[in-house]
Amino acid sequence: xxxxxxxxxxxxxxxxxxxxxxxxxxxxxxxxxxxxxxxxxxxxxxxxxxxxxxxxxxxxxxxxxxxxxxxxxxxxxxxxxxxxxxxxxxxxxxxxxxxxxxxxxxxxxxxxxxxxxxxxxxxxxxxxxxxxxxxxxxxxxxxxxxxxxxxxxxxxxxxxxxxxxxxxxxxxxxxxxxxxxxxxxxxxxxxxxxxxxxxxxxxxxxxxxxxxxxxxxxxxxxxxxxxxxxxxxxxxxxxxxxxxxxxxxxxxxxxxxxxxxxxxxxxxxxxxxxxxxxxxxxxxxxxxxxxxxxxxxxxxxxxxxxxxxxxxxxxxxxxxxxxxxxxxxxxxxxxxxxxxxxxxxxxxxxxxxxxxxxxxxxxxxxxxxxxxxxxxxxxxxxxxxxxxxxxxxxxxxxxxxxxxxxxxxxxxxxxxxxxxxxxxxxxxxxxxxxxxxxxxxxxxxxxxxxxxxxxxxxxxxxxxxxxxxxxxxxxxxxxxxxxxxxxxxxxxxxxxxxxxxxxxxxxxxxxxxxxxxxxxxxxxxxxxxxxxxxxxxxxxxxxxxxxxxxxxxxxxxxxxxxxxxxxxxxxxxxxxxxxxxxxxxxxxxxxxxxxxxxxxxxxxxxxxxxxxxxxxxxxxxxxxxxxxxxxxxxxxxxxxxxxxxxxxxxxxxxxxxxxxxxxxxxxxxxxxxxxxxxxxxxxxxxxxxxxxxxxxxxxxx
Numbered sequence: 001x002x003x004x005x006x007x008x009x010x011x012x013x014x015x016x017x018x019x020x021x022x023x024x025x026x027x028x029x030x031x032x033x034x035x036x037x038x039x040x041x042x043x044x045x046x047x048x049x050x051x052x053x054x055x056x057x058x059x060x061x062x063x064x065x066x067x068x069x070x071x072x073x074x075x076x077x078x079x080x081x082x083x084x085x086x087x088x089x090x091x092x093x094x095x096x097x098x099x100x101x102x103x104x105x106x107x108x109x110x111x112x113x114x115x116x117x118x119x120x121x122x123x124x125x126x127x128x129x130x131x132x133x134x135x136x137x138x139x140x141x142x143x144x145x146x147x148x149x150x151x152x153x154x155x156x157x158x159x160x161x162x163x164x165x166x167x168x169x170x171x172x173x174x175x176x177x178x179x180x181x182x183x184x185x186x187x188x189x190x191x192x193x194x195x196x197x198x199x200x201x202x203x204x205x206x207x208x209x210x211x212x213x214x215x216x217x218x219x220x221x222x223x224x225x226x227x228x229x230x231x232x233x234x235x236x237x238x239x240x241x242x243x244x245x246x247x248x249x250x251x252x253x254x255x256x257x258x259x260x261x262x263x264x265x266x267x268x269x270x271x272x273x274x275x276x277x278x279x280x281x282x283x284x285x286x287x288x289x290x291x292x293x294x295x296x297x298x299x300x301x302x303x304x305x306x307x308x309x310x311x312x313x314x315x316x317x318x319x320x321x322x323x324x325x326x327x328x329x330x331x332x333x334x335x336x337x338x339x340x341x342x343x344x345x346x347x348x349x350x351x352x353x354x355x356x357x358x359x360x361x362x363x364x365x366x367x368x369x370x371x372x373x374x375x376x377x378x379x380x381x382x383x384x385x386x387x388x389x390x391x392x393x394x395x396x397x398x399x400x401x402x403x404x405x406x407x408x409x410x411x412x413x414x415x416x417x418x419x420x421x422x423x424x425x426x427x428x429x430x431x432x433x434x435x436x437x438x439x440x441x442x443x444x445x446x447x448x449x450x451x452x453x454x455x456x457x458x459x460x461x462x463x464x465x466x467x468x469x470x471x472x473x474x475x476x477x478x479x480x481x482x483x484x485x486x487x488x489x490x491x492x493x494x495x496x497x498x499x500x501x502x503x504x505x506x507x508x509x510x511x512x513x514x515x516x517x518x519x520x521x522x523x524x525x526x527x528x529x530x531x532x533x534x535x536x537x538x539x540x541x542x543x544x545x546x547x548x549x550x551x552x553x554x555x556x557x558x559x560x561x562x563x564x565x566x567x568x569x570x571x572x573x574x575x576x577x578x579x580x581x582x583x584x585x586x587x588x589x590x591x592x593x594x595x596x597x598x599x600x601x602x603x604x605x606x607x608x609x610x611x612x613x614x615x616x617x618x619x620x621x622x623x624x625x626x627x628x629x630x631x632x633x634x635x636x637x638x639x640x641x642x643x644x645x646x647x648x649x650x651x652x653x654x655x656x657x658x659x660x661x662x663x664x665x666x667x668x669x670x671x672x673x674x675x676x677x678x679x680x681x682x683x684x685x686x687x688x689x690x691x692x693x694x695x696x697x698x699x700x701x
C-alpha cells in the first residue's frame with residue numbers, strides 16, 4: 001500500500017487520473033501520461049497547449065501541437081513542459097510557468113530550439129471555448145480595433161499588438177462571463193523591412209518582438225482564441241528562424257469575469273490593463289506649451305479682402321500652405337475648428353494686456369465676424385468659406401479636391417454644432433465682461449431654429465444634408481449627440497434630452513458609439529465617444545440628474561480605450577531622419593481613430609480635447625482613475641509637438657503633424673500636414689481645465 005501511495009504523489013503533483021489545480025486553471029490528464037488545460041468559468045480547454053507553426057515555403061506551412069509531458073506544482077507556480085520534434089535533429093522544447101499572484105493568472109513561456117533547419121516558426125498559446133459556443137455567440141473587445149461584434153463575414157480576427165491601444169483581447173459570453181488575455185510586458189521591437197511601404201509578405205527575423213492576438217471558429221465547434229509570437233497575420237507572415245540555441249520568451253496574463261455585460265467588460269478589462277501597464281506620464285512645461293501654441297495659431301490667421309480665418313491645412317515641415325486647389329478652405333468643427341480657434345485667441349487676449357494679447361483679440365473677433373458674414377445658417381450654406389473667393393464651403397471634398405459646393409457635397413451635423421457651442425459660451429463670457437455681441441447669439445439661434453423642426457419622433461437628427469438645403473443625404477441618427485451641448489446652452493433642454501436618450505438607447509447602452517469622424521462612413525470611432533461624453537456631461541450639469549453622469553462615465557470609459565497606454569518603439573534599423581514619429585519619443589498618449597476591425601494602427605492626438613471632461617468626471621465622482629487619464633492627456637499627447645529647443649524636423653515651434661501609424665507603417669503618417677484642430681485641441685486641454693478648476697489644473701501640471 002505504501003508503494004502504491006508513493007507512485008501517486010510526485011513532487012506535489014497528483015499523477016494518473018487526477019487534476020492539478022492552480023487558481024481557476026486545472027491541468028488534466030489526456031492519456032499516456034500527458035496533460036492538457038481546462039478552466040471552469042467560462043469553460044475553456046486546450047488538450048495540446050504547446051503549439052507552433054513552422055514555415056518552410058509559401059505552399060508548405062506545418063502546424064505542430066503537443067500536450068504537456070510533465071507538470072510540477074511548487075507553491076503558486078506550476079511548471080509545465082512539452083517537446084515538439086521537427087525534422088532531423090530539431091526539437092522545440094516548451095516550458096510554461098503558470099503562476100497565481102494576487103488572484104491573477106499568468107504564464108511565462110520559453111521556447112528553446114535544439115538543432116537547425118531552414119525556414120522559421122512562431123509559437124502560440126491558444127484556448128478554446130466549449131464546442132456549443134458559436135462565433136456569433138460571443139462579443140469581442142480589442143482596444144481601438146474592435147468593439148462587440150466582429151466586422152465582416154469571416155469567422156476569424158487577428159490584431160498585431162502594436163495596433164492595439166493596450167495589447168489585449170477579451171471575449172464576452174452571453175451569460176455575462178468573460179475572459180481577457182493581456183501581454184503585461186510588451187516590447188514590440190520591429191525592423192524597417194517589416195513596416196516599409198513595400199511590406200514583405202513573409203519575414204524571418206529574430207529581432208521581431210511583437211505578437212498577435214486572434215480568434216477563429218474552431219473546426220470541431222467552439223471558438224479558439226489566444227496569442228502567437230512573433231505577430232504573424234494571414235497575409236503578413238512573421239517568424240523567428242530555426243537555429244540551435246535560439247530562445248523565444250513572452251508572458252501573458254489572464255482575467256476572468258462574471259455577471260459582466262459588455263460595457264462593463266470593456267471598462268473593467270481596460271482598467272485592469274491600465275493598472276498592469278501603468279502608463280508613465282511625460283511631464284511638459286504646460287505654460288511654455290500654451291504660449292507656443294497660441295503664438296503659432298495667431299500666425300496662421302490669413303486675411304483676404306476683409307475675410308479672416310485659418311486655412312485648413314499647412315505643411316508642418318515647411319510652414320507653407322499645402323499648394324492644392326482647396327488649401328484655402330476655412331471651416332468650423334472637426335478638423336477646421338475656426339470658431340474654437342478664435343475663442344482660444346480671445347481667451348488669451350483677456351489674459352495678456354500687451355500688444356500680443358490685443359492682436360490675438362482682434363484676430364479672434366475678425367474670424368468670428370467673417371464666418372457670420374460669409375456663412376448663412378438658415379439653412380446652413382456650408383461649414384465655412386473659401387478665403388480666396390468668399391464662397392461657402394464644406395469640410396470634406398465630395399468628388400474633387402475643391403471644397404466648394406459640388407454634386408455629392410454634404411454638410412454634417414457635427415461641424416456647426418461643435419463650433420456654435422463654443423461661440424455661445426464665448427458670448428456668455430464676453431457678456432459677463434460687459435462686451436455685447438448680439439449677432440453671435442442670433443447666428444447660433446438661426447442654426448438651431450433650422451435644425452429643431454428636423455428632430456425625429458425618436459429624438460434623433462440626420463447626420464448630414466445637402467448644403468444650403470434641408471435635403472437629408474445621411475439619415476443615420478448615430479451622431480445625434482452633436483447638437484446636445486448647444487441645445488442645452490440655448491435652453492432647449494427637452495430636445496437635448498430626447499437626442500441624448502436616442503444615442504444612449506441605440507449605442508451607448510451597448511458599449512460603443514458611432515459616427516463621430518466625418519471622413520469615415522458612420523463607423524464605430526473614438527470621437528463619437530468623446531462627443532457623447534460632452535453631451536451627457538452637459539445634461540448632467542444642467543439637470544444634476546446622476547443618470548446622465550453615469551452615462552457620461554460610460555462614454556468616457558469607452559473613449560479612453562483608444563488611448564495607447566504602452567510605448568511602441570520605432571524600427572530599430574530605420575533612418576530617424578525619415579521617420580515622422582522619432583525614435584525614443586514615447587507613444588503613450590497616442591490614440592486610435594476608428595474601429596474598423598482591422599487594427600490598422602492609425603493614430604492621432606484628438607482625445608487631447610477631452611482632458612477637461614475627464615477632469616470634470618474626477619471632480620464629480622472622486623474616481624482617481626479619471627485624474628490619471630486627464631494627466632496623460634494633458635502631457636503625453638504633446639510628445640511630437642515642436643517646442644523651443646525641440647523642433648524635430650518640423651518648421652519651428654508650434655507645429656505638429658496631424659496623424660501617425662503604429663502598425664505596419666509604424667513611424668509614418670498619412671501626410672505631413674498640420675490642421676487647426678491639432679493646436680486647438682492641445683490648447684483646450686489646458687484652458688478648459690484651468691477654466692473649470694484652477695486648483696485641479698495646478699495639480700495636473
